[in-house]
Amino acid sequence: MKLEKLNPSVKAATVLCxxxxxxxxxxxxxxxxxxxxxxxxxxxxxxxxxxxxxxILAPALLAAFGMFMxxxxxxxxxxxxxxxxxxxxxxPYAVRAAMSTNLKSALQLGTRILSYAGLGILFALSTxxxxxxxxxxxxxxxxxxxxxxxxxxxxxxxxxxxxxSQARLALRTRGMHVGPFSLKPVFAMLVNSIRWSESMAxxxxxxxxxxxxxxxxxxxxxxxxxxxxxxxxxxxxxLIFI
Amino acid sequence: xxxxxxxxxxxxxxxxxxxENAKRNILDDVSLSILAGGxxxxxxxxxxxxxxxxxxxxxxxxxxxxxxxxxEILLYGKNLAEMNQSRRxxxxxxxxxxxxxxxxxxxxxxEMQFCLENICVPSSEMDSRIEKAVRELGVEELLDKKLHxxxxxxxxKAALCCLYVMESKxxxxxxxxxxxxEEGTRELIQxxxxxxxxxxxxxxxxDHRMKHWLDIVDEMILLGEGGKVxxxxxxxxxxxxxxxxxxxxxxxxxxxxxxxxxxxxxxxxACHLDQVSILVEAGxxxxxxxxxxxxxxxxxxVRFPKGAMTAIxxxxxxxxxxxxxxxxxxxxxxGNIQFGEKAWTKKEQFQHMxxxxxxxxxxxxxxxxxxxxxxxxxQWNPGIKxxxxxxxxDRMMEEYGLLRFHRYSPYMLSQGxxxxxxxxxxxxxxxxxxxxxxxxxxxxxxxxxAIMEQLTEKIQKDGLTVIFTTHDEELAHAWADKxxxxxxxxxxxxxx
Numbered sequence: 234m235k236l237e238k239l240n241p242s243v244k245a246a247t248v249l250c251x252x253x254x255x256x257x258x259x260x261x262x263x264x265x266x267x268x269x270x271x272x273x274x275x276x277x278x279x280x281x282x283x284x285x286x287x288x289i290l291a292p293a294l295l296a297a298f299g300m301f302m303x304x305x306x307x308x309x310x311x312x313x314x315x316x317x318x319x320x321x322x323x324x325p326y327a328v329r330a331a332m333s334t335n336l337k338s339a340l341q342l343g344t345r346i347l348s349y350a351g352l353g354i355l356f357a358l359s360t361x362x363x364x365x366x367x368x369x370x371x372x373x374x375x376x377x378x379x380x381x382x383x384x385x386x387x388x389x390x391x392x393x394x395x396x397x398s399q400a401r402l403a404l405r406t407r408g409m410h411v412g413p414f415s416l417k418p419v420f421a422m423l424v425n426s427i428r429w430s431e432s433m434a435x436x437x438x439x440x441x442x443x444x445x446x447x448x449x450x451x452x453x454x455x456x457x458x459x460x461x462x463x464x465x466x467x468x469x470x471x472l473i474f475i
Numbered sequence: 476x477x478x479x480x481x482x483x484x485x486x487x488x489x490x491x492x493x494x495e496n497a498k499r500n501i502l503d504d505v506s507l508s509i510l511a512g513g514x515x516x517x518x519x520x521x522x523x524x525x526x527x528x529x530x531x532x533x534x535x536x537x538x539x540x541x542x543x544x545x546x547e548i549l550l551y552g553k554n555l556a557e558m559n560q561s562r563r564x565x566x567x568x569x570x571x572x573x574x575x576x577x578x579x580x581x582x583x584x585x586e587m588q589f590c591l592e593n594i595c596v597p598s599s600e601m602d603s604r605i606e607k608a609v610r611e612l613g614v615e616e617l618l619d620k621k622l623h624x625x626x627x628x629x630x631x632k633a634a635l636c637c638l639y640v641m642e643s644k645x646x647x648x649x650x651x652x653x654x655x656x657e658e659g660t661r662e663l664i665q666x667x668x669x670x671x672x673x674x675x676x677x678x679x680x681x682d683h684r685m686k687h688w689l690d691i692v693d694e695m696i697l698l699g700e701g702g703k704v705x706x707x708x709x710x711x712x713x714x715x716x717x718x719x720x721x722x723x724x725x726x727x728x729x730x731x732x733x734x735x736x737x738x739x740x741x742x743x744x745a746c747h748l749d750q751v752s753i754l755v756e757a758g759x760x761x762x763x764x765x766x767x768x769x770x771x772x773x774x775x776x777v778r779f780p781k782g783a784m785t786a787i788x789x790x791x792x793x794x795x796x797x798x799x800x801x802x803x804x805x806x807x808x809x810g811n812i813q814f815g816e817k818a819w820t821k822k823e824q825f826q827h828m829x830x831x832x833x834x835x836x837x838x839x840x841x842x843x844x845x846x847x848x849x850x851x852x853x854q855w856n857p858g859i860k861x862x863x864x865x866x867x868x869d870r871m872m873e874e875y876g877l878l879r880f881h882r883y884s885p886y887m888l889s890q891g892x893x894x895x896x897x898x899x900x901x902x903x904x905x906x907x908x909x910x911x912x913x914x915x916x917x918x919x920x921x922x923x924x925a926i927m928e929q930l931t932e933k934i935q936k937d938g939l940t941v942i943f944t945t946h947d948e949e950l951a952h953a954w955a956d957k958x959x960x961x962x963x964x965x966x967x968x969x970x971x
Contacts, residue, residue, distance in 0.1 A: 363581075381589070385579035391623050392575050400837040402805055406830045407838060407901070408854055421837050424886050428836075429576050435535045436577040440637060441564025441593035448561075449595050451588040 234459070236279040236359035242372040243460040245365070247467050248356045254471050255348055261337075263474045264344035271351030281358035289358070293350030297343045304339030362387060368454040378444030385433050392429075397422045482508040482549075483645050483677045484532055484567070489546030489702075491531055500544070501527045503701030511644075513693035514671060514678045518685060520725045520919040522889045524702040525681045526572075529649045532679075533569045534558070551644070564594050568643045572650040574630035575623075583633045584618050587640050594641060608640040611673055612666055626792055628659020635666055645677040652687065653916065656791040656946040660687055667691065683919040684727045689714075699724060725921025732953040736931060738971060739956045741780035745908055745940040746802065748966075751775045751810035753794060753801055771797050773964040774810070779957075782938040784930065786951035788969070789961030795944040799830060799910045814908070829906035833913045835897030839885040844877060844896060847885055851903035875899050875925060894918065898926050902933060909933075911943035915950060927954045 236244075255267065275281045366384055369375040400418035405411050411418060484507075491502040501524045509515050519525050530536040534555045537543045548555040550566045558566075571577055580586040587605045596604065609615050617625065617633055625633065631651055638646050652660045668691055670676060682688065685695060695709035697720060705724065709717050714728070721728040753772045771794030779785045787795050801808040804821060819827060832838060841847045848868040853859060859867075872878040875895045880888060885896055898914060909930075915923040931954070933939040945951055951958050952971060959966040 363585075381579055388579065388581050388623070389576075396834075396837070399832065399834065402800075402803075403830075403832050403837040404840065406803065406825055406828075407840060407851075408825055408904070409840060417840065418837075421839070425834075425836060428886070431539060432571060432573060432576040433579065435530065435539055436569075436571055437579055438535055438539070438560050439533050439564070439569035439571075440590045441561045441568070441641065442589075443560035443593070446559055446561050447595065448592045449598055450592055451598050451601055 234278065236274060236355070237361070238459075239359075239463055240372065240454060240456050240460040241360050241365040241368040242454075243456055243464055244356055244360065247464040248352045250464075250468055251352055251471055252349060254468070254475070255345065258475060259338075259341045260474065261340050261344050263471070264341070264348040266474070267348040267471070268344070268351040271348075271355040275355060275358060279359040281354075285358060286354060289354050290350060293346065293353075297346040297350070300346050301339045301343030304335060304342040364454065367450075367452070371450075371454050372456065376445060377448060381437065381442065385437065386430075389426075389429060389433070393422060393426060396425055400425075481511055483511045483551060484509045484679070485549040485552075486528075486532065487547045487549070489531060489548065490544040491527060491536065491541060491546075492544070493541045495542045500701060501541075502531065503703065505546070505702040505704070507696070507704055509677070509679055510694075511677050512675050514667070514680060514688070514691055516680045516682055516685060516688050516692050516695045517698055518683055518695060518726050519698035519702075521683065521922055522892055523698055523700055525683075525698060526649050526889075528698070528702050529569060529647045529679075529681050533567055533647060534560075534563055535569070561594055564641060565643055567645045567647060568638045568641055569647040569649065570631070570634050570638055570651055572653040574627045574634065574654055577630070577634045577637075578622050581621055581623070582619050583614075583622065583636060586622070586633070587637055590637050590641050604640055608636060612636055612639060612669060614666075626659065627655040628662060628791075631655055631659065631663055632666060635663065635670070639670060642674075643676075645679065647679045647681070649681045650683075651680070652682070652684075657948075658790050664688075664691065685714075686727065686729060689729070697721070697724065697726065721920075725919050725924075727920040727923075731920055732949040734953050736954075739780075739783045739934070741783050741956055743781035744778040745781035745814065746779040746942075747811075747813040748775050748777045748779075749811040749813065751801065751808055751812060753797055753806070753808045755794075755797055755806070770964060772961075772966070775964075775966050777959060777966045777968075779940065779942055781940050782934055783956040784934060784941045784943070784954055785957045785959065786955035787942065787944045787959050787961065787966070788946070788948060788951055789944075791946070793961040794964075795961060796833070796912050799912060799942075799944070802910065803828060803830060827906060828908045828910065829901040829904055830910040831894070831897045831901050831912065831914060833916065835893045836886060838897050838900070842884050843881075844872070844883050844885055844888070845881040847896060847900050848872060848903060851900040855904040871899055871903065874929065876922065895922055895926065898929070902929065907938065908940045908942070911941065913945060914943050915945065915947065923950065930954075 251267070255264065258264075272286070275286060276283070363384065366375070366380050370377060370380045397418060400421040401411050401415075404415075404417055404421070409417065486505055486507045489502050489505045490500050492500045505528065517525055517528070527536065531543070532548060534548070550558075550563070555563065578586050580589050584605065587608070588601055591601045591604060609618055612635075614632055614636055617629060617636070622630065622633065635651075651663060655663070664687055667678065671678065671691070680688065685692075688695070689711055692710070694707065695714075696707040697705045697709065697717065699705040706717055706720055718728055722731075751772060752770070752774055754768045754770055756768055787798070789795055797806065800806045802812055804824060814827070839847055841850055845868060848871055849864050852864050852867055856864075869878065872881055875898075877892065877896060877899070880892065885893060888896060894914065894916065895918075898911070901909065914926055918926070927950075930939070930941050934941060943955075955971070958969040958971060960969050
């Protein structure tokens with residue numbers, strides 16, 4: 234049983250529910266448990282590559298650390314008693330002073346970011362984009378017009394990247410100075426994208442695509458019993474923790 | 476030959492323009508009917524409304540913009556306006572000139588499924604229909620490749636395949652060869668011949684070059700300004716009678732590209748390539764960089780003559796454009812590229828060399844045609860007076876047939892007009908080496924000649940060095956003083 238097999242819409246709803254429930258909890262153990270179970274699930278029950286997990290988690294760890302520091306220095310309150318503080322005499326005075334204000338809420342904030350990140354990658358790295366869109370169409374009644382529009386735009390990305398670098402080069406050869414933040418090539422690219430979207434829409438229409446007319450589907454994503462089990466287990470275990 | 480003699484497509488007094496208040500009608504009271512079966516080619520000069528005519532006939536316009544003032548379009552005797560897209564697709568489907576913008580899925584199989592879903596084919600039949608179509612057309616190998624990794628010609632083949640699998644009665648192809656090389660063109664023609672033989676579909680083609688079509692066409696129709704029919708019933712037999720008309724309309728016809736200028740003196744070299752090798756990264760993804768590198772050119776030694784025109788021929792993807800990028804020092808290469816005695820800094824490089832890209836729309840720096848030309852003139856002639864500049868711009872736009880569009884946005888021009896404008900705005904500079912990437916792609920004879928003549932004049936007057944890439948051998952032989960062909964990672968010189 235792999236995470237990829239699960240219905241993407243159910244998976245997304247489960248993750249979203251968990252995130253909302255976690256937002257109202259201040260439980261460090263719960264946060265860390267969620268984070269590590271997400272990692273374990275990804276490592277053992279999905280095809281996600283470890284390299285991808287690390288690359289995506291790096292900025293999340295940075296953000297978590299940032300939140301931790303913010304909580305440590307700027308939050309108000311005192312969660313640590315002075316008796317506990319004196320035991321930590323090896324720690325520099327400045328840190329002890331900061332800790333005296335709020336170690337606990339700092340940890341709460343930091344681990345919360347981690348748990349969010351864990352849930353996020355749990356969904357992102359085990360879901361195929363096209364399947365997700367198809368599932369949104371079948372389970373959440375997303376109109377085919379939007380669904381195929383999103384898919385078309387998604388598949389245009391490589392062309393847009395190429396176009397952007399070509400536009401930069403073209404402008405430089407006209408004697409314009411093009412810095413890393415110049416808007417001129419972006420403008421050229423956006424004008425092109427608008428034209429592209431028009432041609433794309435026309436190409437799709439000429440192949441008989443009409444946004445809201447009835448259509449058949451090659452494959453229809455369905456909700457199975459194991460999707461519901463996954464959802465109930467995830468949300469249930471968070472509820473038990475609370 | 477045609478078997479049936481009933482009209483597939485009838486346009487009756489169609490008048491169309493893009494803006495309700497525009498002065499010019501793109502289609503002006505057009506009446507045209509096309510008979511069933513066989514291949515019909517519609518010809519006309521750039522910007523005469525051919526593409527618009529095609530889109531209007533499919534019902535894509537005015538639904539996606541524009542204003543249909545009057546007229547009626549009948550498909551198999553039924554009014555087009557009363558059908559929805561799905562039903563229209565049973566009668567007519569269309570293929571476009573830009574191969575990148577026709578697919579909304581990532582593989583041909585999924586795209587074909589999408590097409591069949593649109594026309595409500597039950598999912599149980601889809602696989603067999605797709606298999607049958609690719610087998611009949613012999614394109615099985617394209618089925619599961621990522622579409623963005625295909626060449627332009629392969630993409631156009633895939634697009635044709637999609638139309639074929641839908642089994643609509645009539646197909647309209649809008650300049651299907653505009654963005655692909657000779658090889659791809661030949662393969663597409665083969666595919667079309669096969670389709671014609673297998674199903675006797677009605678195929679309507681819009682093109683300004685007839686050379687590829689002569690062997691398989693059943694009828695050619697010449698369109699003039701405003702989409703008016705100037706001549707029809709042109710076939711291989713009576714084509715010579717129409718040459719004067721083609722000449723007047725500025726449309727290519729066989730043998731029109733004749734050499735008029737003698738080969739120039741080529742003793743001086745503007746640019747030396749010494750043992751140049753170029754490796755590029757093929758495919759996306761940066762994880763395994765070394766595996767994906769591909770050798771495009773290997774130890775090339777050539778010289779491009781000064782004050783002359785050099786053509787570089789070769790199929791797409793062989794490294795022509797990449798060579799230009801190397802000359803502009805935009806990509807890394809091994810070996811030595813020399814221009815004259817002293818080396819230029821990167822900044823100086825662009826003062827000496829100009830380049831016009833395949834997609835000219837990227838090169839525009841202003842939002843109107845006149846400003847575009849004027850800003851170029853100003854940039855390279857600092858301190859020029861405003862009136863003088865305007866006067867110069869007027870003259871240049873006149874020469875290129877762009878004066879009447881001088882208040883348009885460059886992005887609103889047709890593809891051919893855009894390219895003319897790009898060439899024009901680069902030529903307004905004082906560059907002494909000009910690189911042109913496919914300068915005459917998708918242009919009619921008149922504008923091709925206009926550009927080449929303009930370049931010739933610049934060469935004679937200012938000693939400009941022109942290097943251009945092209946797929947068009949006739950063009951190269953008619954204008955270039957030296958021709959190189961990219962073959963087996965080398966540049967081979969070719970006899971003129």
